[in-house]
Amino acid sequence: MTTASPPRAGARQWLGLTVLLLPTVLLFLAMTVLFMATPYIAADLGPSGAQVLWINDIYGFMMAGFLVTMGSLGDRIGRRRLLLAGAAVFGAASVVAAYAPNPEVLIVARAAMGLGAAALMPATLSLTAVMFRDERQRGVAIGLWAASVSVGVAVGPLVGGLLLESFWWGAALLVGVPVMALVLVAVPLLVPEYRDPDAGRLDPLSVLLSLGALLPFVYGVKKVAETGPSVLSVAAVVAGVVLAALFVRRQLRLAEPLLDMRLFANREFSGSLAVYMLATIALGGVYLLFTQYLQLVAEQTPLRAGLWILPAAVVLVVVSVVTPIIARRVRPASVIAAGLLLSVVGYVILTQVDAVAGLPTLIIGFYVLYPGIAPAMALVPGMVIGSAPPEKAGAASAVESTASDLGVALGVALLGSIGTAVYRLRMADAVPEGVPAGEAASAADTLPGALTAAEGLPAELGTAVTESARAAFTSGLNTAAVVAAVLSAAAAVLAVTLLRRVPPTGAAPTEGRSEDAEEPEERRVGAQA
Numbered sequence: 001m002t003t004a005s006p007p008r009a010g011a012r013q014w015l016g017l018t019v020l021l022l023p024t025v026l027l028f029l030a031m032t033v034l035f036m037a038t039p040y041i042a043a044d045l046g047p048s049g050a051q052v053l054w055i056n057d058i059y060g061f062m063m064a065g066f067l068v069t070m071g072s073l074g075d076r077i078g079r080r081r082l083l084l085a086g087a088a089v090f091g092a093a094s095v096v097a098a099y100a101p102n103p104e105v106l107i108v109a110r111a112a113m114g115l116g117a118a119a120l121m122p123a124t125l126s127l128t129a130v131m132f133r134d135e136r137q138r139g140v141a142i143g144l145w146a147a148s149v150s151v152g153v154a155v156g157p158l159v160g161g162l163l164l165e166s167f168w169w170g171a172a173l174l175v176g177v178p179v180m181a182l183v184l185v186a187v188p189l190l191v192p193e194y195r196d197p198d199a200g201r202l203d204p205l206s207v208l209l210s211l212g213a214l215l216p217f218v219y220g221v222k223k224v225a226e227t228g229p230s231v232l233s234v235a236a237v238v239a240g241v242v243l244a245a246l247f248v249r250r251q252l253r254l255a256e257p258l259l260d261m262r263l264f265a266n267r268e269f270s271g272s273l274a275v276y277m278l279a280t281i282a283l284g285g286v287y288l289l290f291t292q293y294l295q296l297v298a299e300q301t302p303l304r305a306g307l308w309i310l311p312a313a314v315v316l317v318v319v320s321v322v323t324p325i326i327a328r329r330v331r332p333a334s335v336i337a338a339g340l341l342l343s344v345v346g347y348v349i350l351t352q353v354d355a356v357a358g359l360p361t362l363i364i365g366f367y368v369l370y371p372g373i374a375p376a377m378a379l380v381p382g383m384v385i386g387s388a389p390p391e392k393a394g395a396a397s398a399v400e401s402t403a404s405d406l407g408v409a410l411g412v413a414l415l416g417s418i419g420t421a422v423y424r425l426r427m428a429d430a431v432p433e434g435v436p437a438g439e440a441a442s443a444a445d446t447l448p449g450a451l452t453a454a455e456g457l458p459a460e461l462g463t464a465v466t467e468s469a470r471a472a473f474t475s476g477l478n479t480a481a482v483v484a485a486v487l488s489a490a491a492a493v494l495a496v497t498l499l500r501r502v503p504p505t506g507a508a509p510t511e512g513r514s515e516d517a518e519e520p521e522e523r524r525v526g527a528q529a
Contacts, residue, residue, distance in 0.1 A: 013131045016190035017141050020124045021148045023087065023183055026176050027117045028152030029159060030059060040169040047103035054107050062114025063121065064405040065215040069207050071122035071398020072258045076202065078195040079123045079130070084184060086119025091180030098170030113176075122398035129385045129397075130194045135505045139324030142385075143378035147320035149404075150313055150377065158306030206250055206258035213244035218406070221413045229417075263396060268387040271498030273403045276380040278491035279340060279373050280407030282484035285415020286347065289477045290366055296447050297470045298359045308363060312370040319374035324505065327379055333499035335375045340492035343372030347488060350481035355467070355474040365481075372488075376495075383502065415483060419476030423447065426472035432464045439465075447473040 042052060074082040090113055097109035128145050132138040163171045217240025223233035251257035264270045294305040319339075327335050346369025353361045381400050388396035427444040435443065439457065442449035443465050450469030454462035 008134045008137060012190060016131055016187075017128060017144065019183060019186045019190055020128055021144060022179050023090075023120050024124050024145060024148040025152040025155075026179050027063075027090075027121055028149050029156040030113060030117065030152075030173075030176060040164065041106070044169065045100070045103050045106065047106075051103040051107065055103065055110060058107055059110045059114040059117070060405065061215070061218055062111050063117040064218045064402060065211055066115060066118035067122060067398045067402045067405070068210050068214070068259055069398075070118045071126070071396075071401075073202065074119075074123050074126065075195060078193050079127050080187060080191055080193040081195075082119050083123035083127065083187060083191075086116045086123065087180040087183040087187075088116075089113075090116030090120065091177050091184075094173050094176045094180070098173040100170075121401050125381055125397040125401070126385065127191055127194065129382070130192065135386075136324070136328055138386075139327060139379070139382055139505050140321065142382040143320045143324040146377035146381060147317040147374070150316045150320070150374075155306070155310070155313065158303065158310060162303070201256070203250075203254060203256070203258055206247065206254070209243055209247035209250060210258060213240050213247050214402070216240040217244070221406075221410055224413045224417060259399070263388055263399070266387045267498060268383055268502055269396070271494065272380045272383040272387070273400065274498065275336060275340075275491045275495045276376050276400070277403045277407040277410075278487050278494065279343070279376050280404050281411040281414060282343070282347070282487040282491075283369070283373055284408035284411025285413075285419075285480055286350065286369070286411075286477075286484045288412050288416055289419050289480055290350075290362065292447070293353070293358075293362060293474070293477055296451065297355055297473060298362070309366075312367050315367065315371045316374045316377075319371045320378040323375045323378040324382075328505050331500065331504055332375075332379045332383065332502050333495045336379055336499070337492040337495040339372045339375035340488045340495065341372075343369040343488045344485045344492070346370070346372060347481045347485035351478045351485075353474060353477060353481075355470040358474060369488075376491075383499070415480040418483060419473070419480045420446070422476035422479045423469075423472045426475050427469065430468040430472060432461060432468070434461055435465060443469055 041047065041055065047055060070082065070086075093109045093112035093116060097106055097113060100106035100109055125142070125145060128141050129138060132141040159175065160172045163175075216236040220233045220236030220238075220240060223230065223236070247259075248261060251259055251261045291305060291309075294300045294308060300308065323335060323339075346365045346367075349361060349365030349368060353365065381397065384400040385396050423446070424444060427450070431440045431443050435453070435457065439453035442453045444450075447469050450465055454465040454469075456462075457465060
């Protein structure tokens, strides 16, 4: 008996995808767009040091913490409905943040933006999978979705810099308002609704345990990355792990869990997540050190640093679009592994960067390693969603997004801590004699501290401190690149071992893979003709 091919998407679906990609770009642009605006915010609102950190961090913090809950909620109430609610919250909060009269209002508004982003993120991915039921078209669509994520991260500082040249700092936050207005108008016309008609009620305790696990864990990881291990940060991580264990235990006992843990028994689901998380840990940490080198060692302005990143982002977009086409004939495991091995080459190049004339080597290494993650970015979301039942796609996409966010946060903490440890070890004996105790302590702690201390010293002594600090920081970058290369190589090995049975997307449908199953018509509610 011949199985009917799923219907191919037409112009309406591709136009709907375009509308879904706009908020996807915006959600990740919002993470980095304030990097350049922070000095202006500090001058205008006068926040404390802790408030500055919260202004920048609370958005990603809330987004990561609520992804799982929002993904499961979308499966229950409708993914399009959740998407529209998230767009309304994000847009309104952006206006409040742009005109915030004090740091407290700005922090609360950024938190609300993160909550709106948590509702939008899994909905955009799961609705993309719903609209494109032909596997080849779905691969291209999800590849474009993945590329839009990278574009948002890469162009955030660039957009912020361009806006700050002509407007005040709030303009960087108002970028999202017209985009969300377009989403509210166009999505009901172009994107079908989808929900699980058999989904049960949300379990309030599971929601609390989910938030209690993710929020302290992400907070602890961020604090370790920013200030090093402390009693508070370690306690937060431990509390998150303990609550995560309780969350898993409860999900296994519930008839209608918030997150179906049986998804992780699927080798394609869990293997894809493991590969992607290792890759994002490596990239997240090195990306942080790379941008710091550009600005603090190579003395590039934030705008010029953004321009250096832009070509690599363009290549990543191209690779993300081409990858699903290649995966029609080549097994995804091989394509992903090849990209990760390319990243390994880039990381190895970064181990050769020096502090004096290292900018060309740094750029070459980054241009090699950055597109290397594109195959994983393009294929893993589709593999994760495709290995889950259609009614669980919202939860599956939320898990994929959470794994990505946690990977970046862990990378910043792990590789950032390694870079800091190497810096402090090198600077312990490298601070020149004659530097006052206070300035010497600052110089031995961080590179920004050393540069600030050098400004108040005599020219010759200040130059010596600056050169020593930049050399120490570069050594930290070199060491972190070694660790990143090992992590990427491990991810490549996992890809070819855990995902080797996943066939090319152009192969004949394989019985048992959920993405080849027809979507029950009753699960699509409110669909547009």
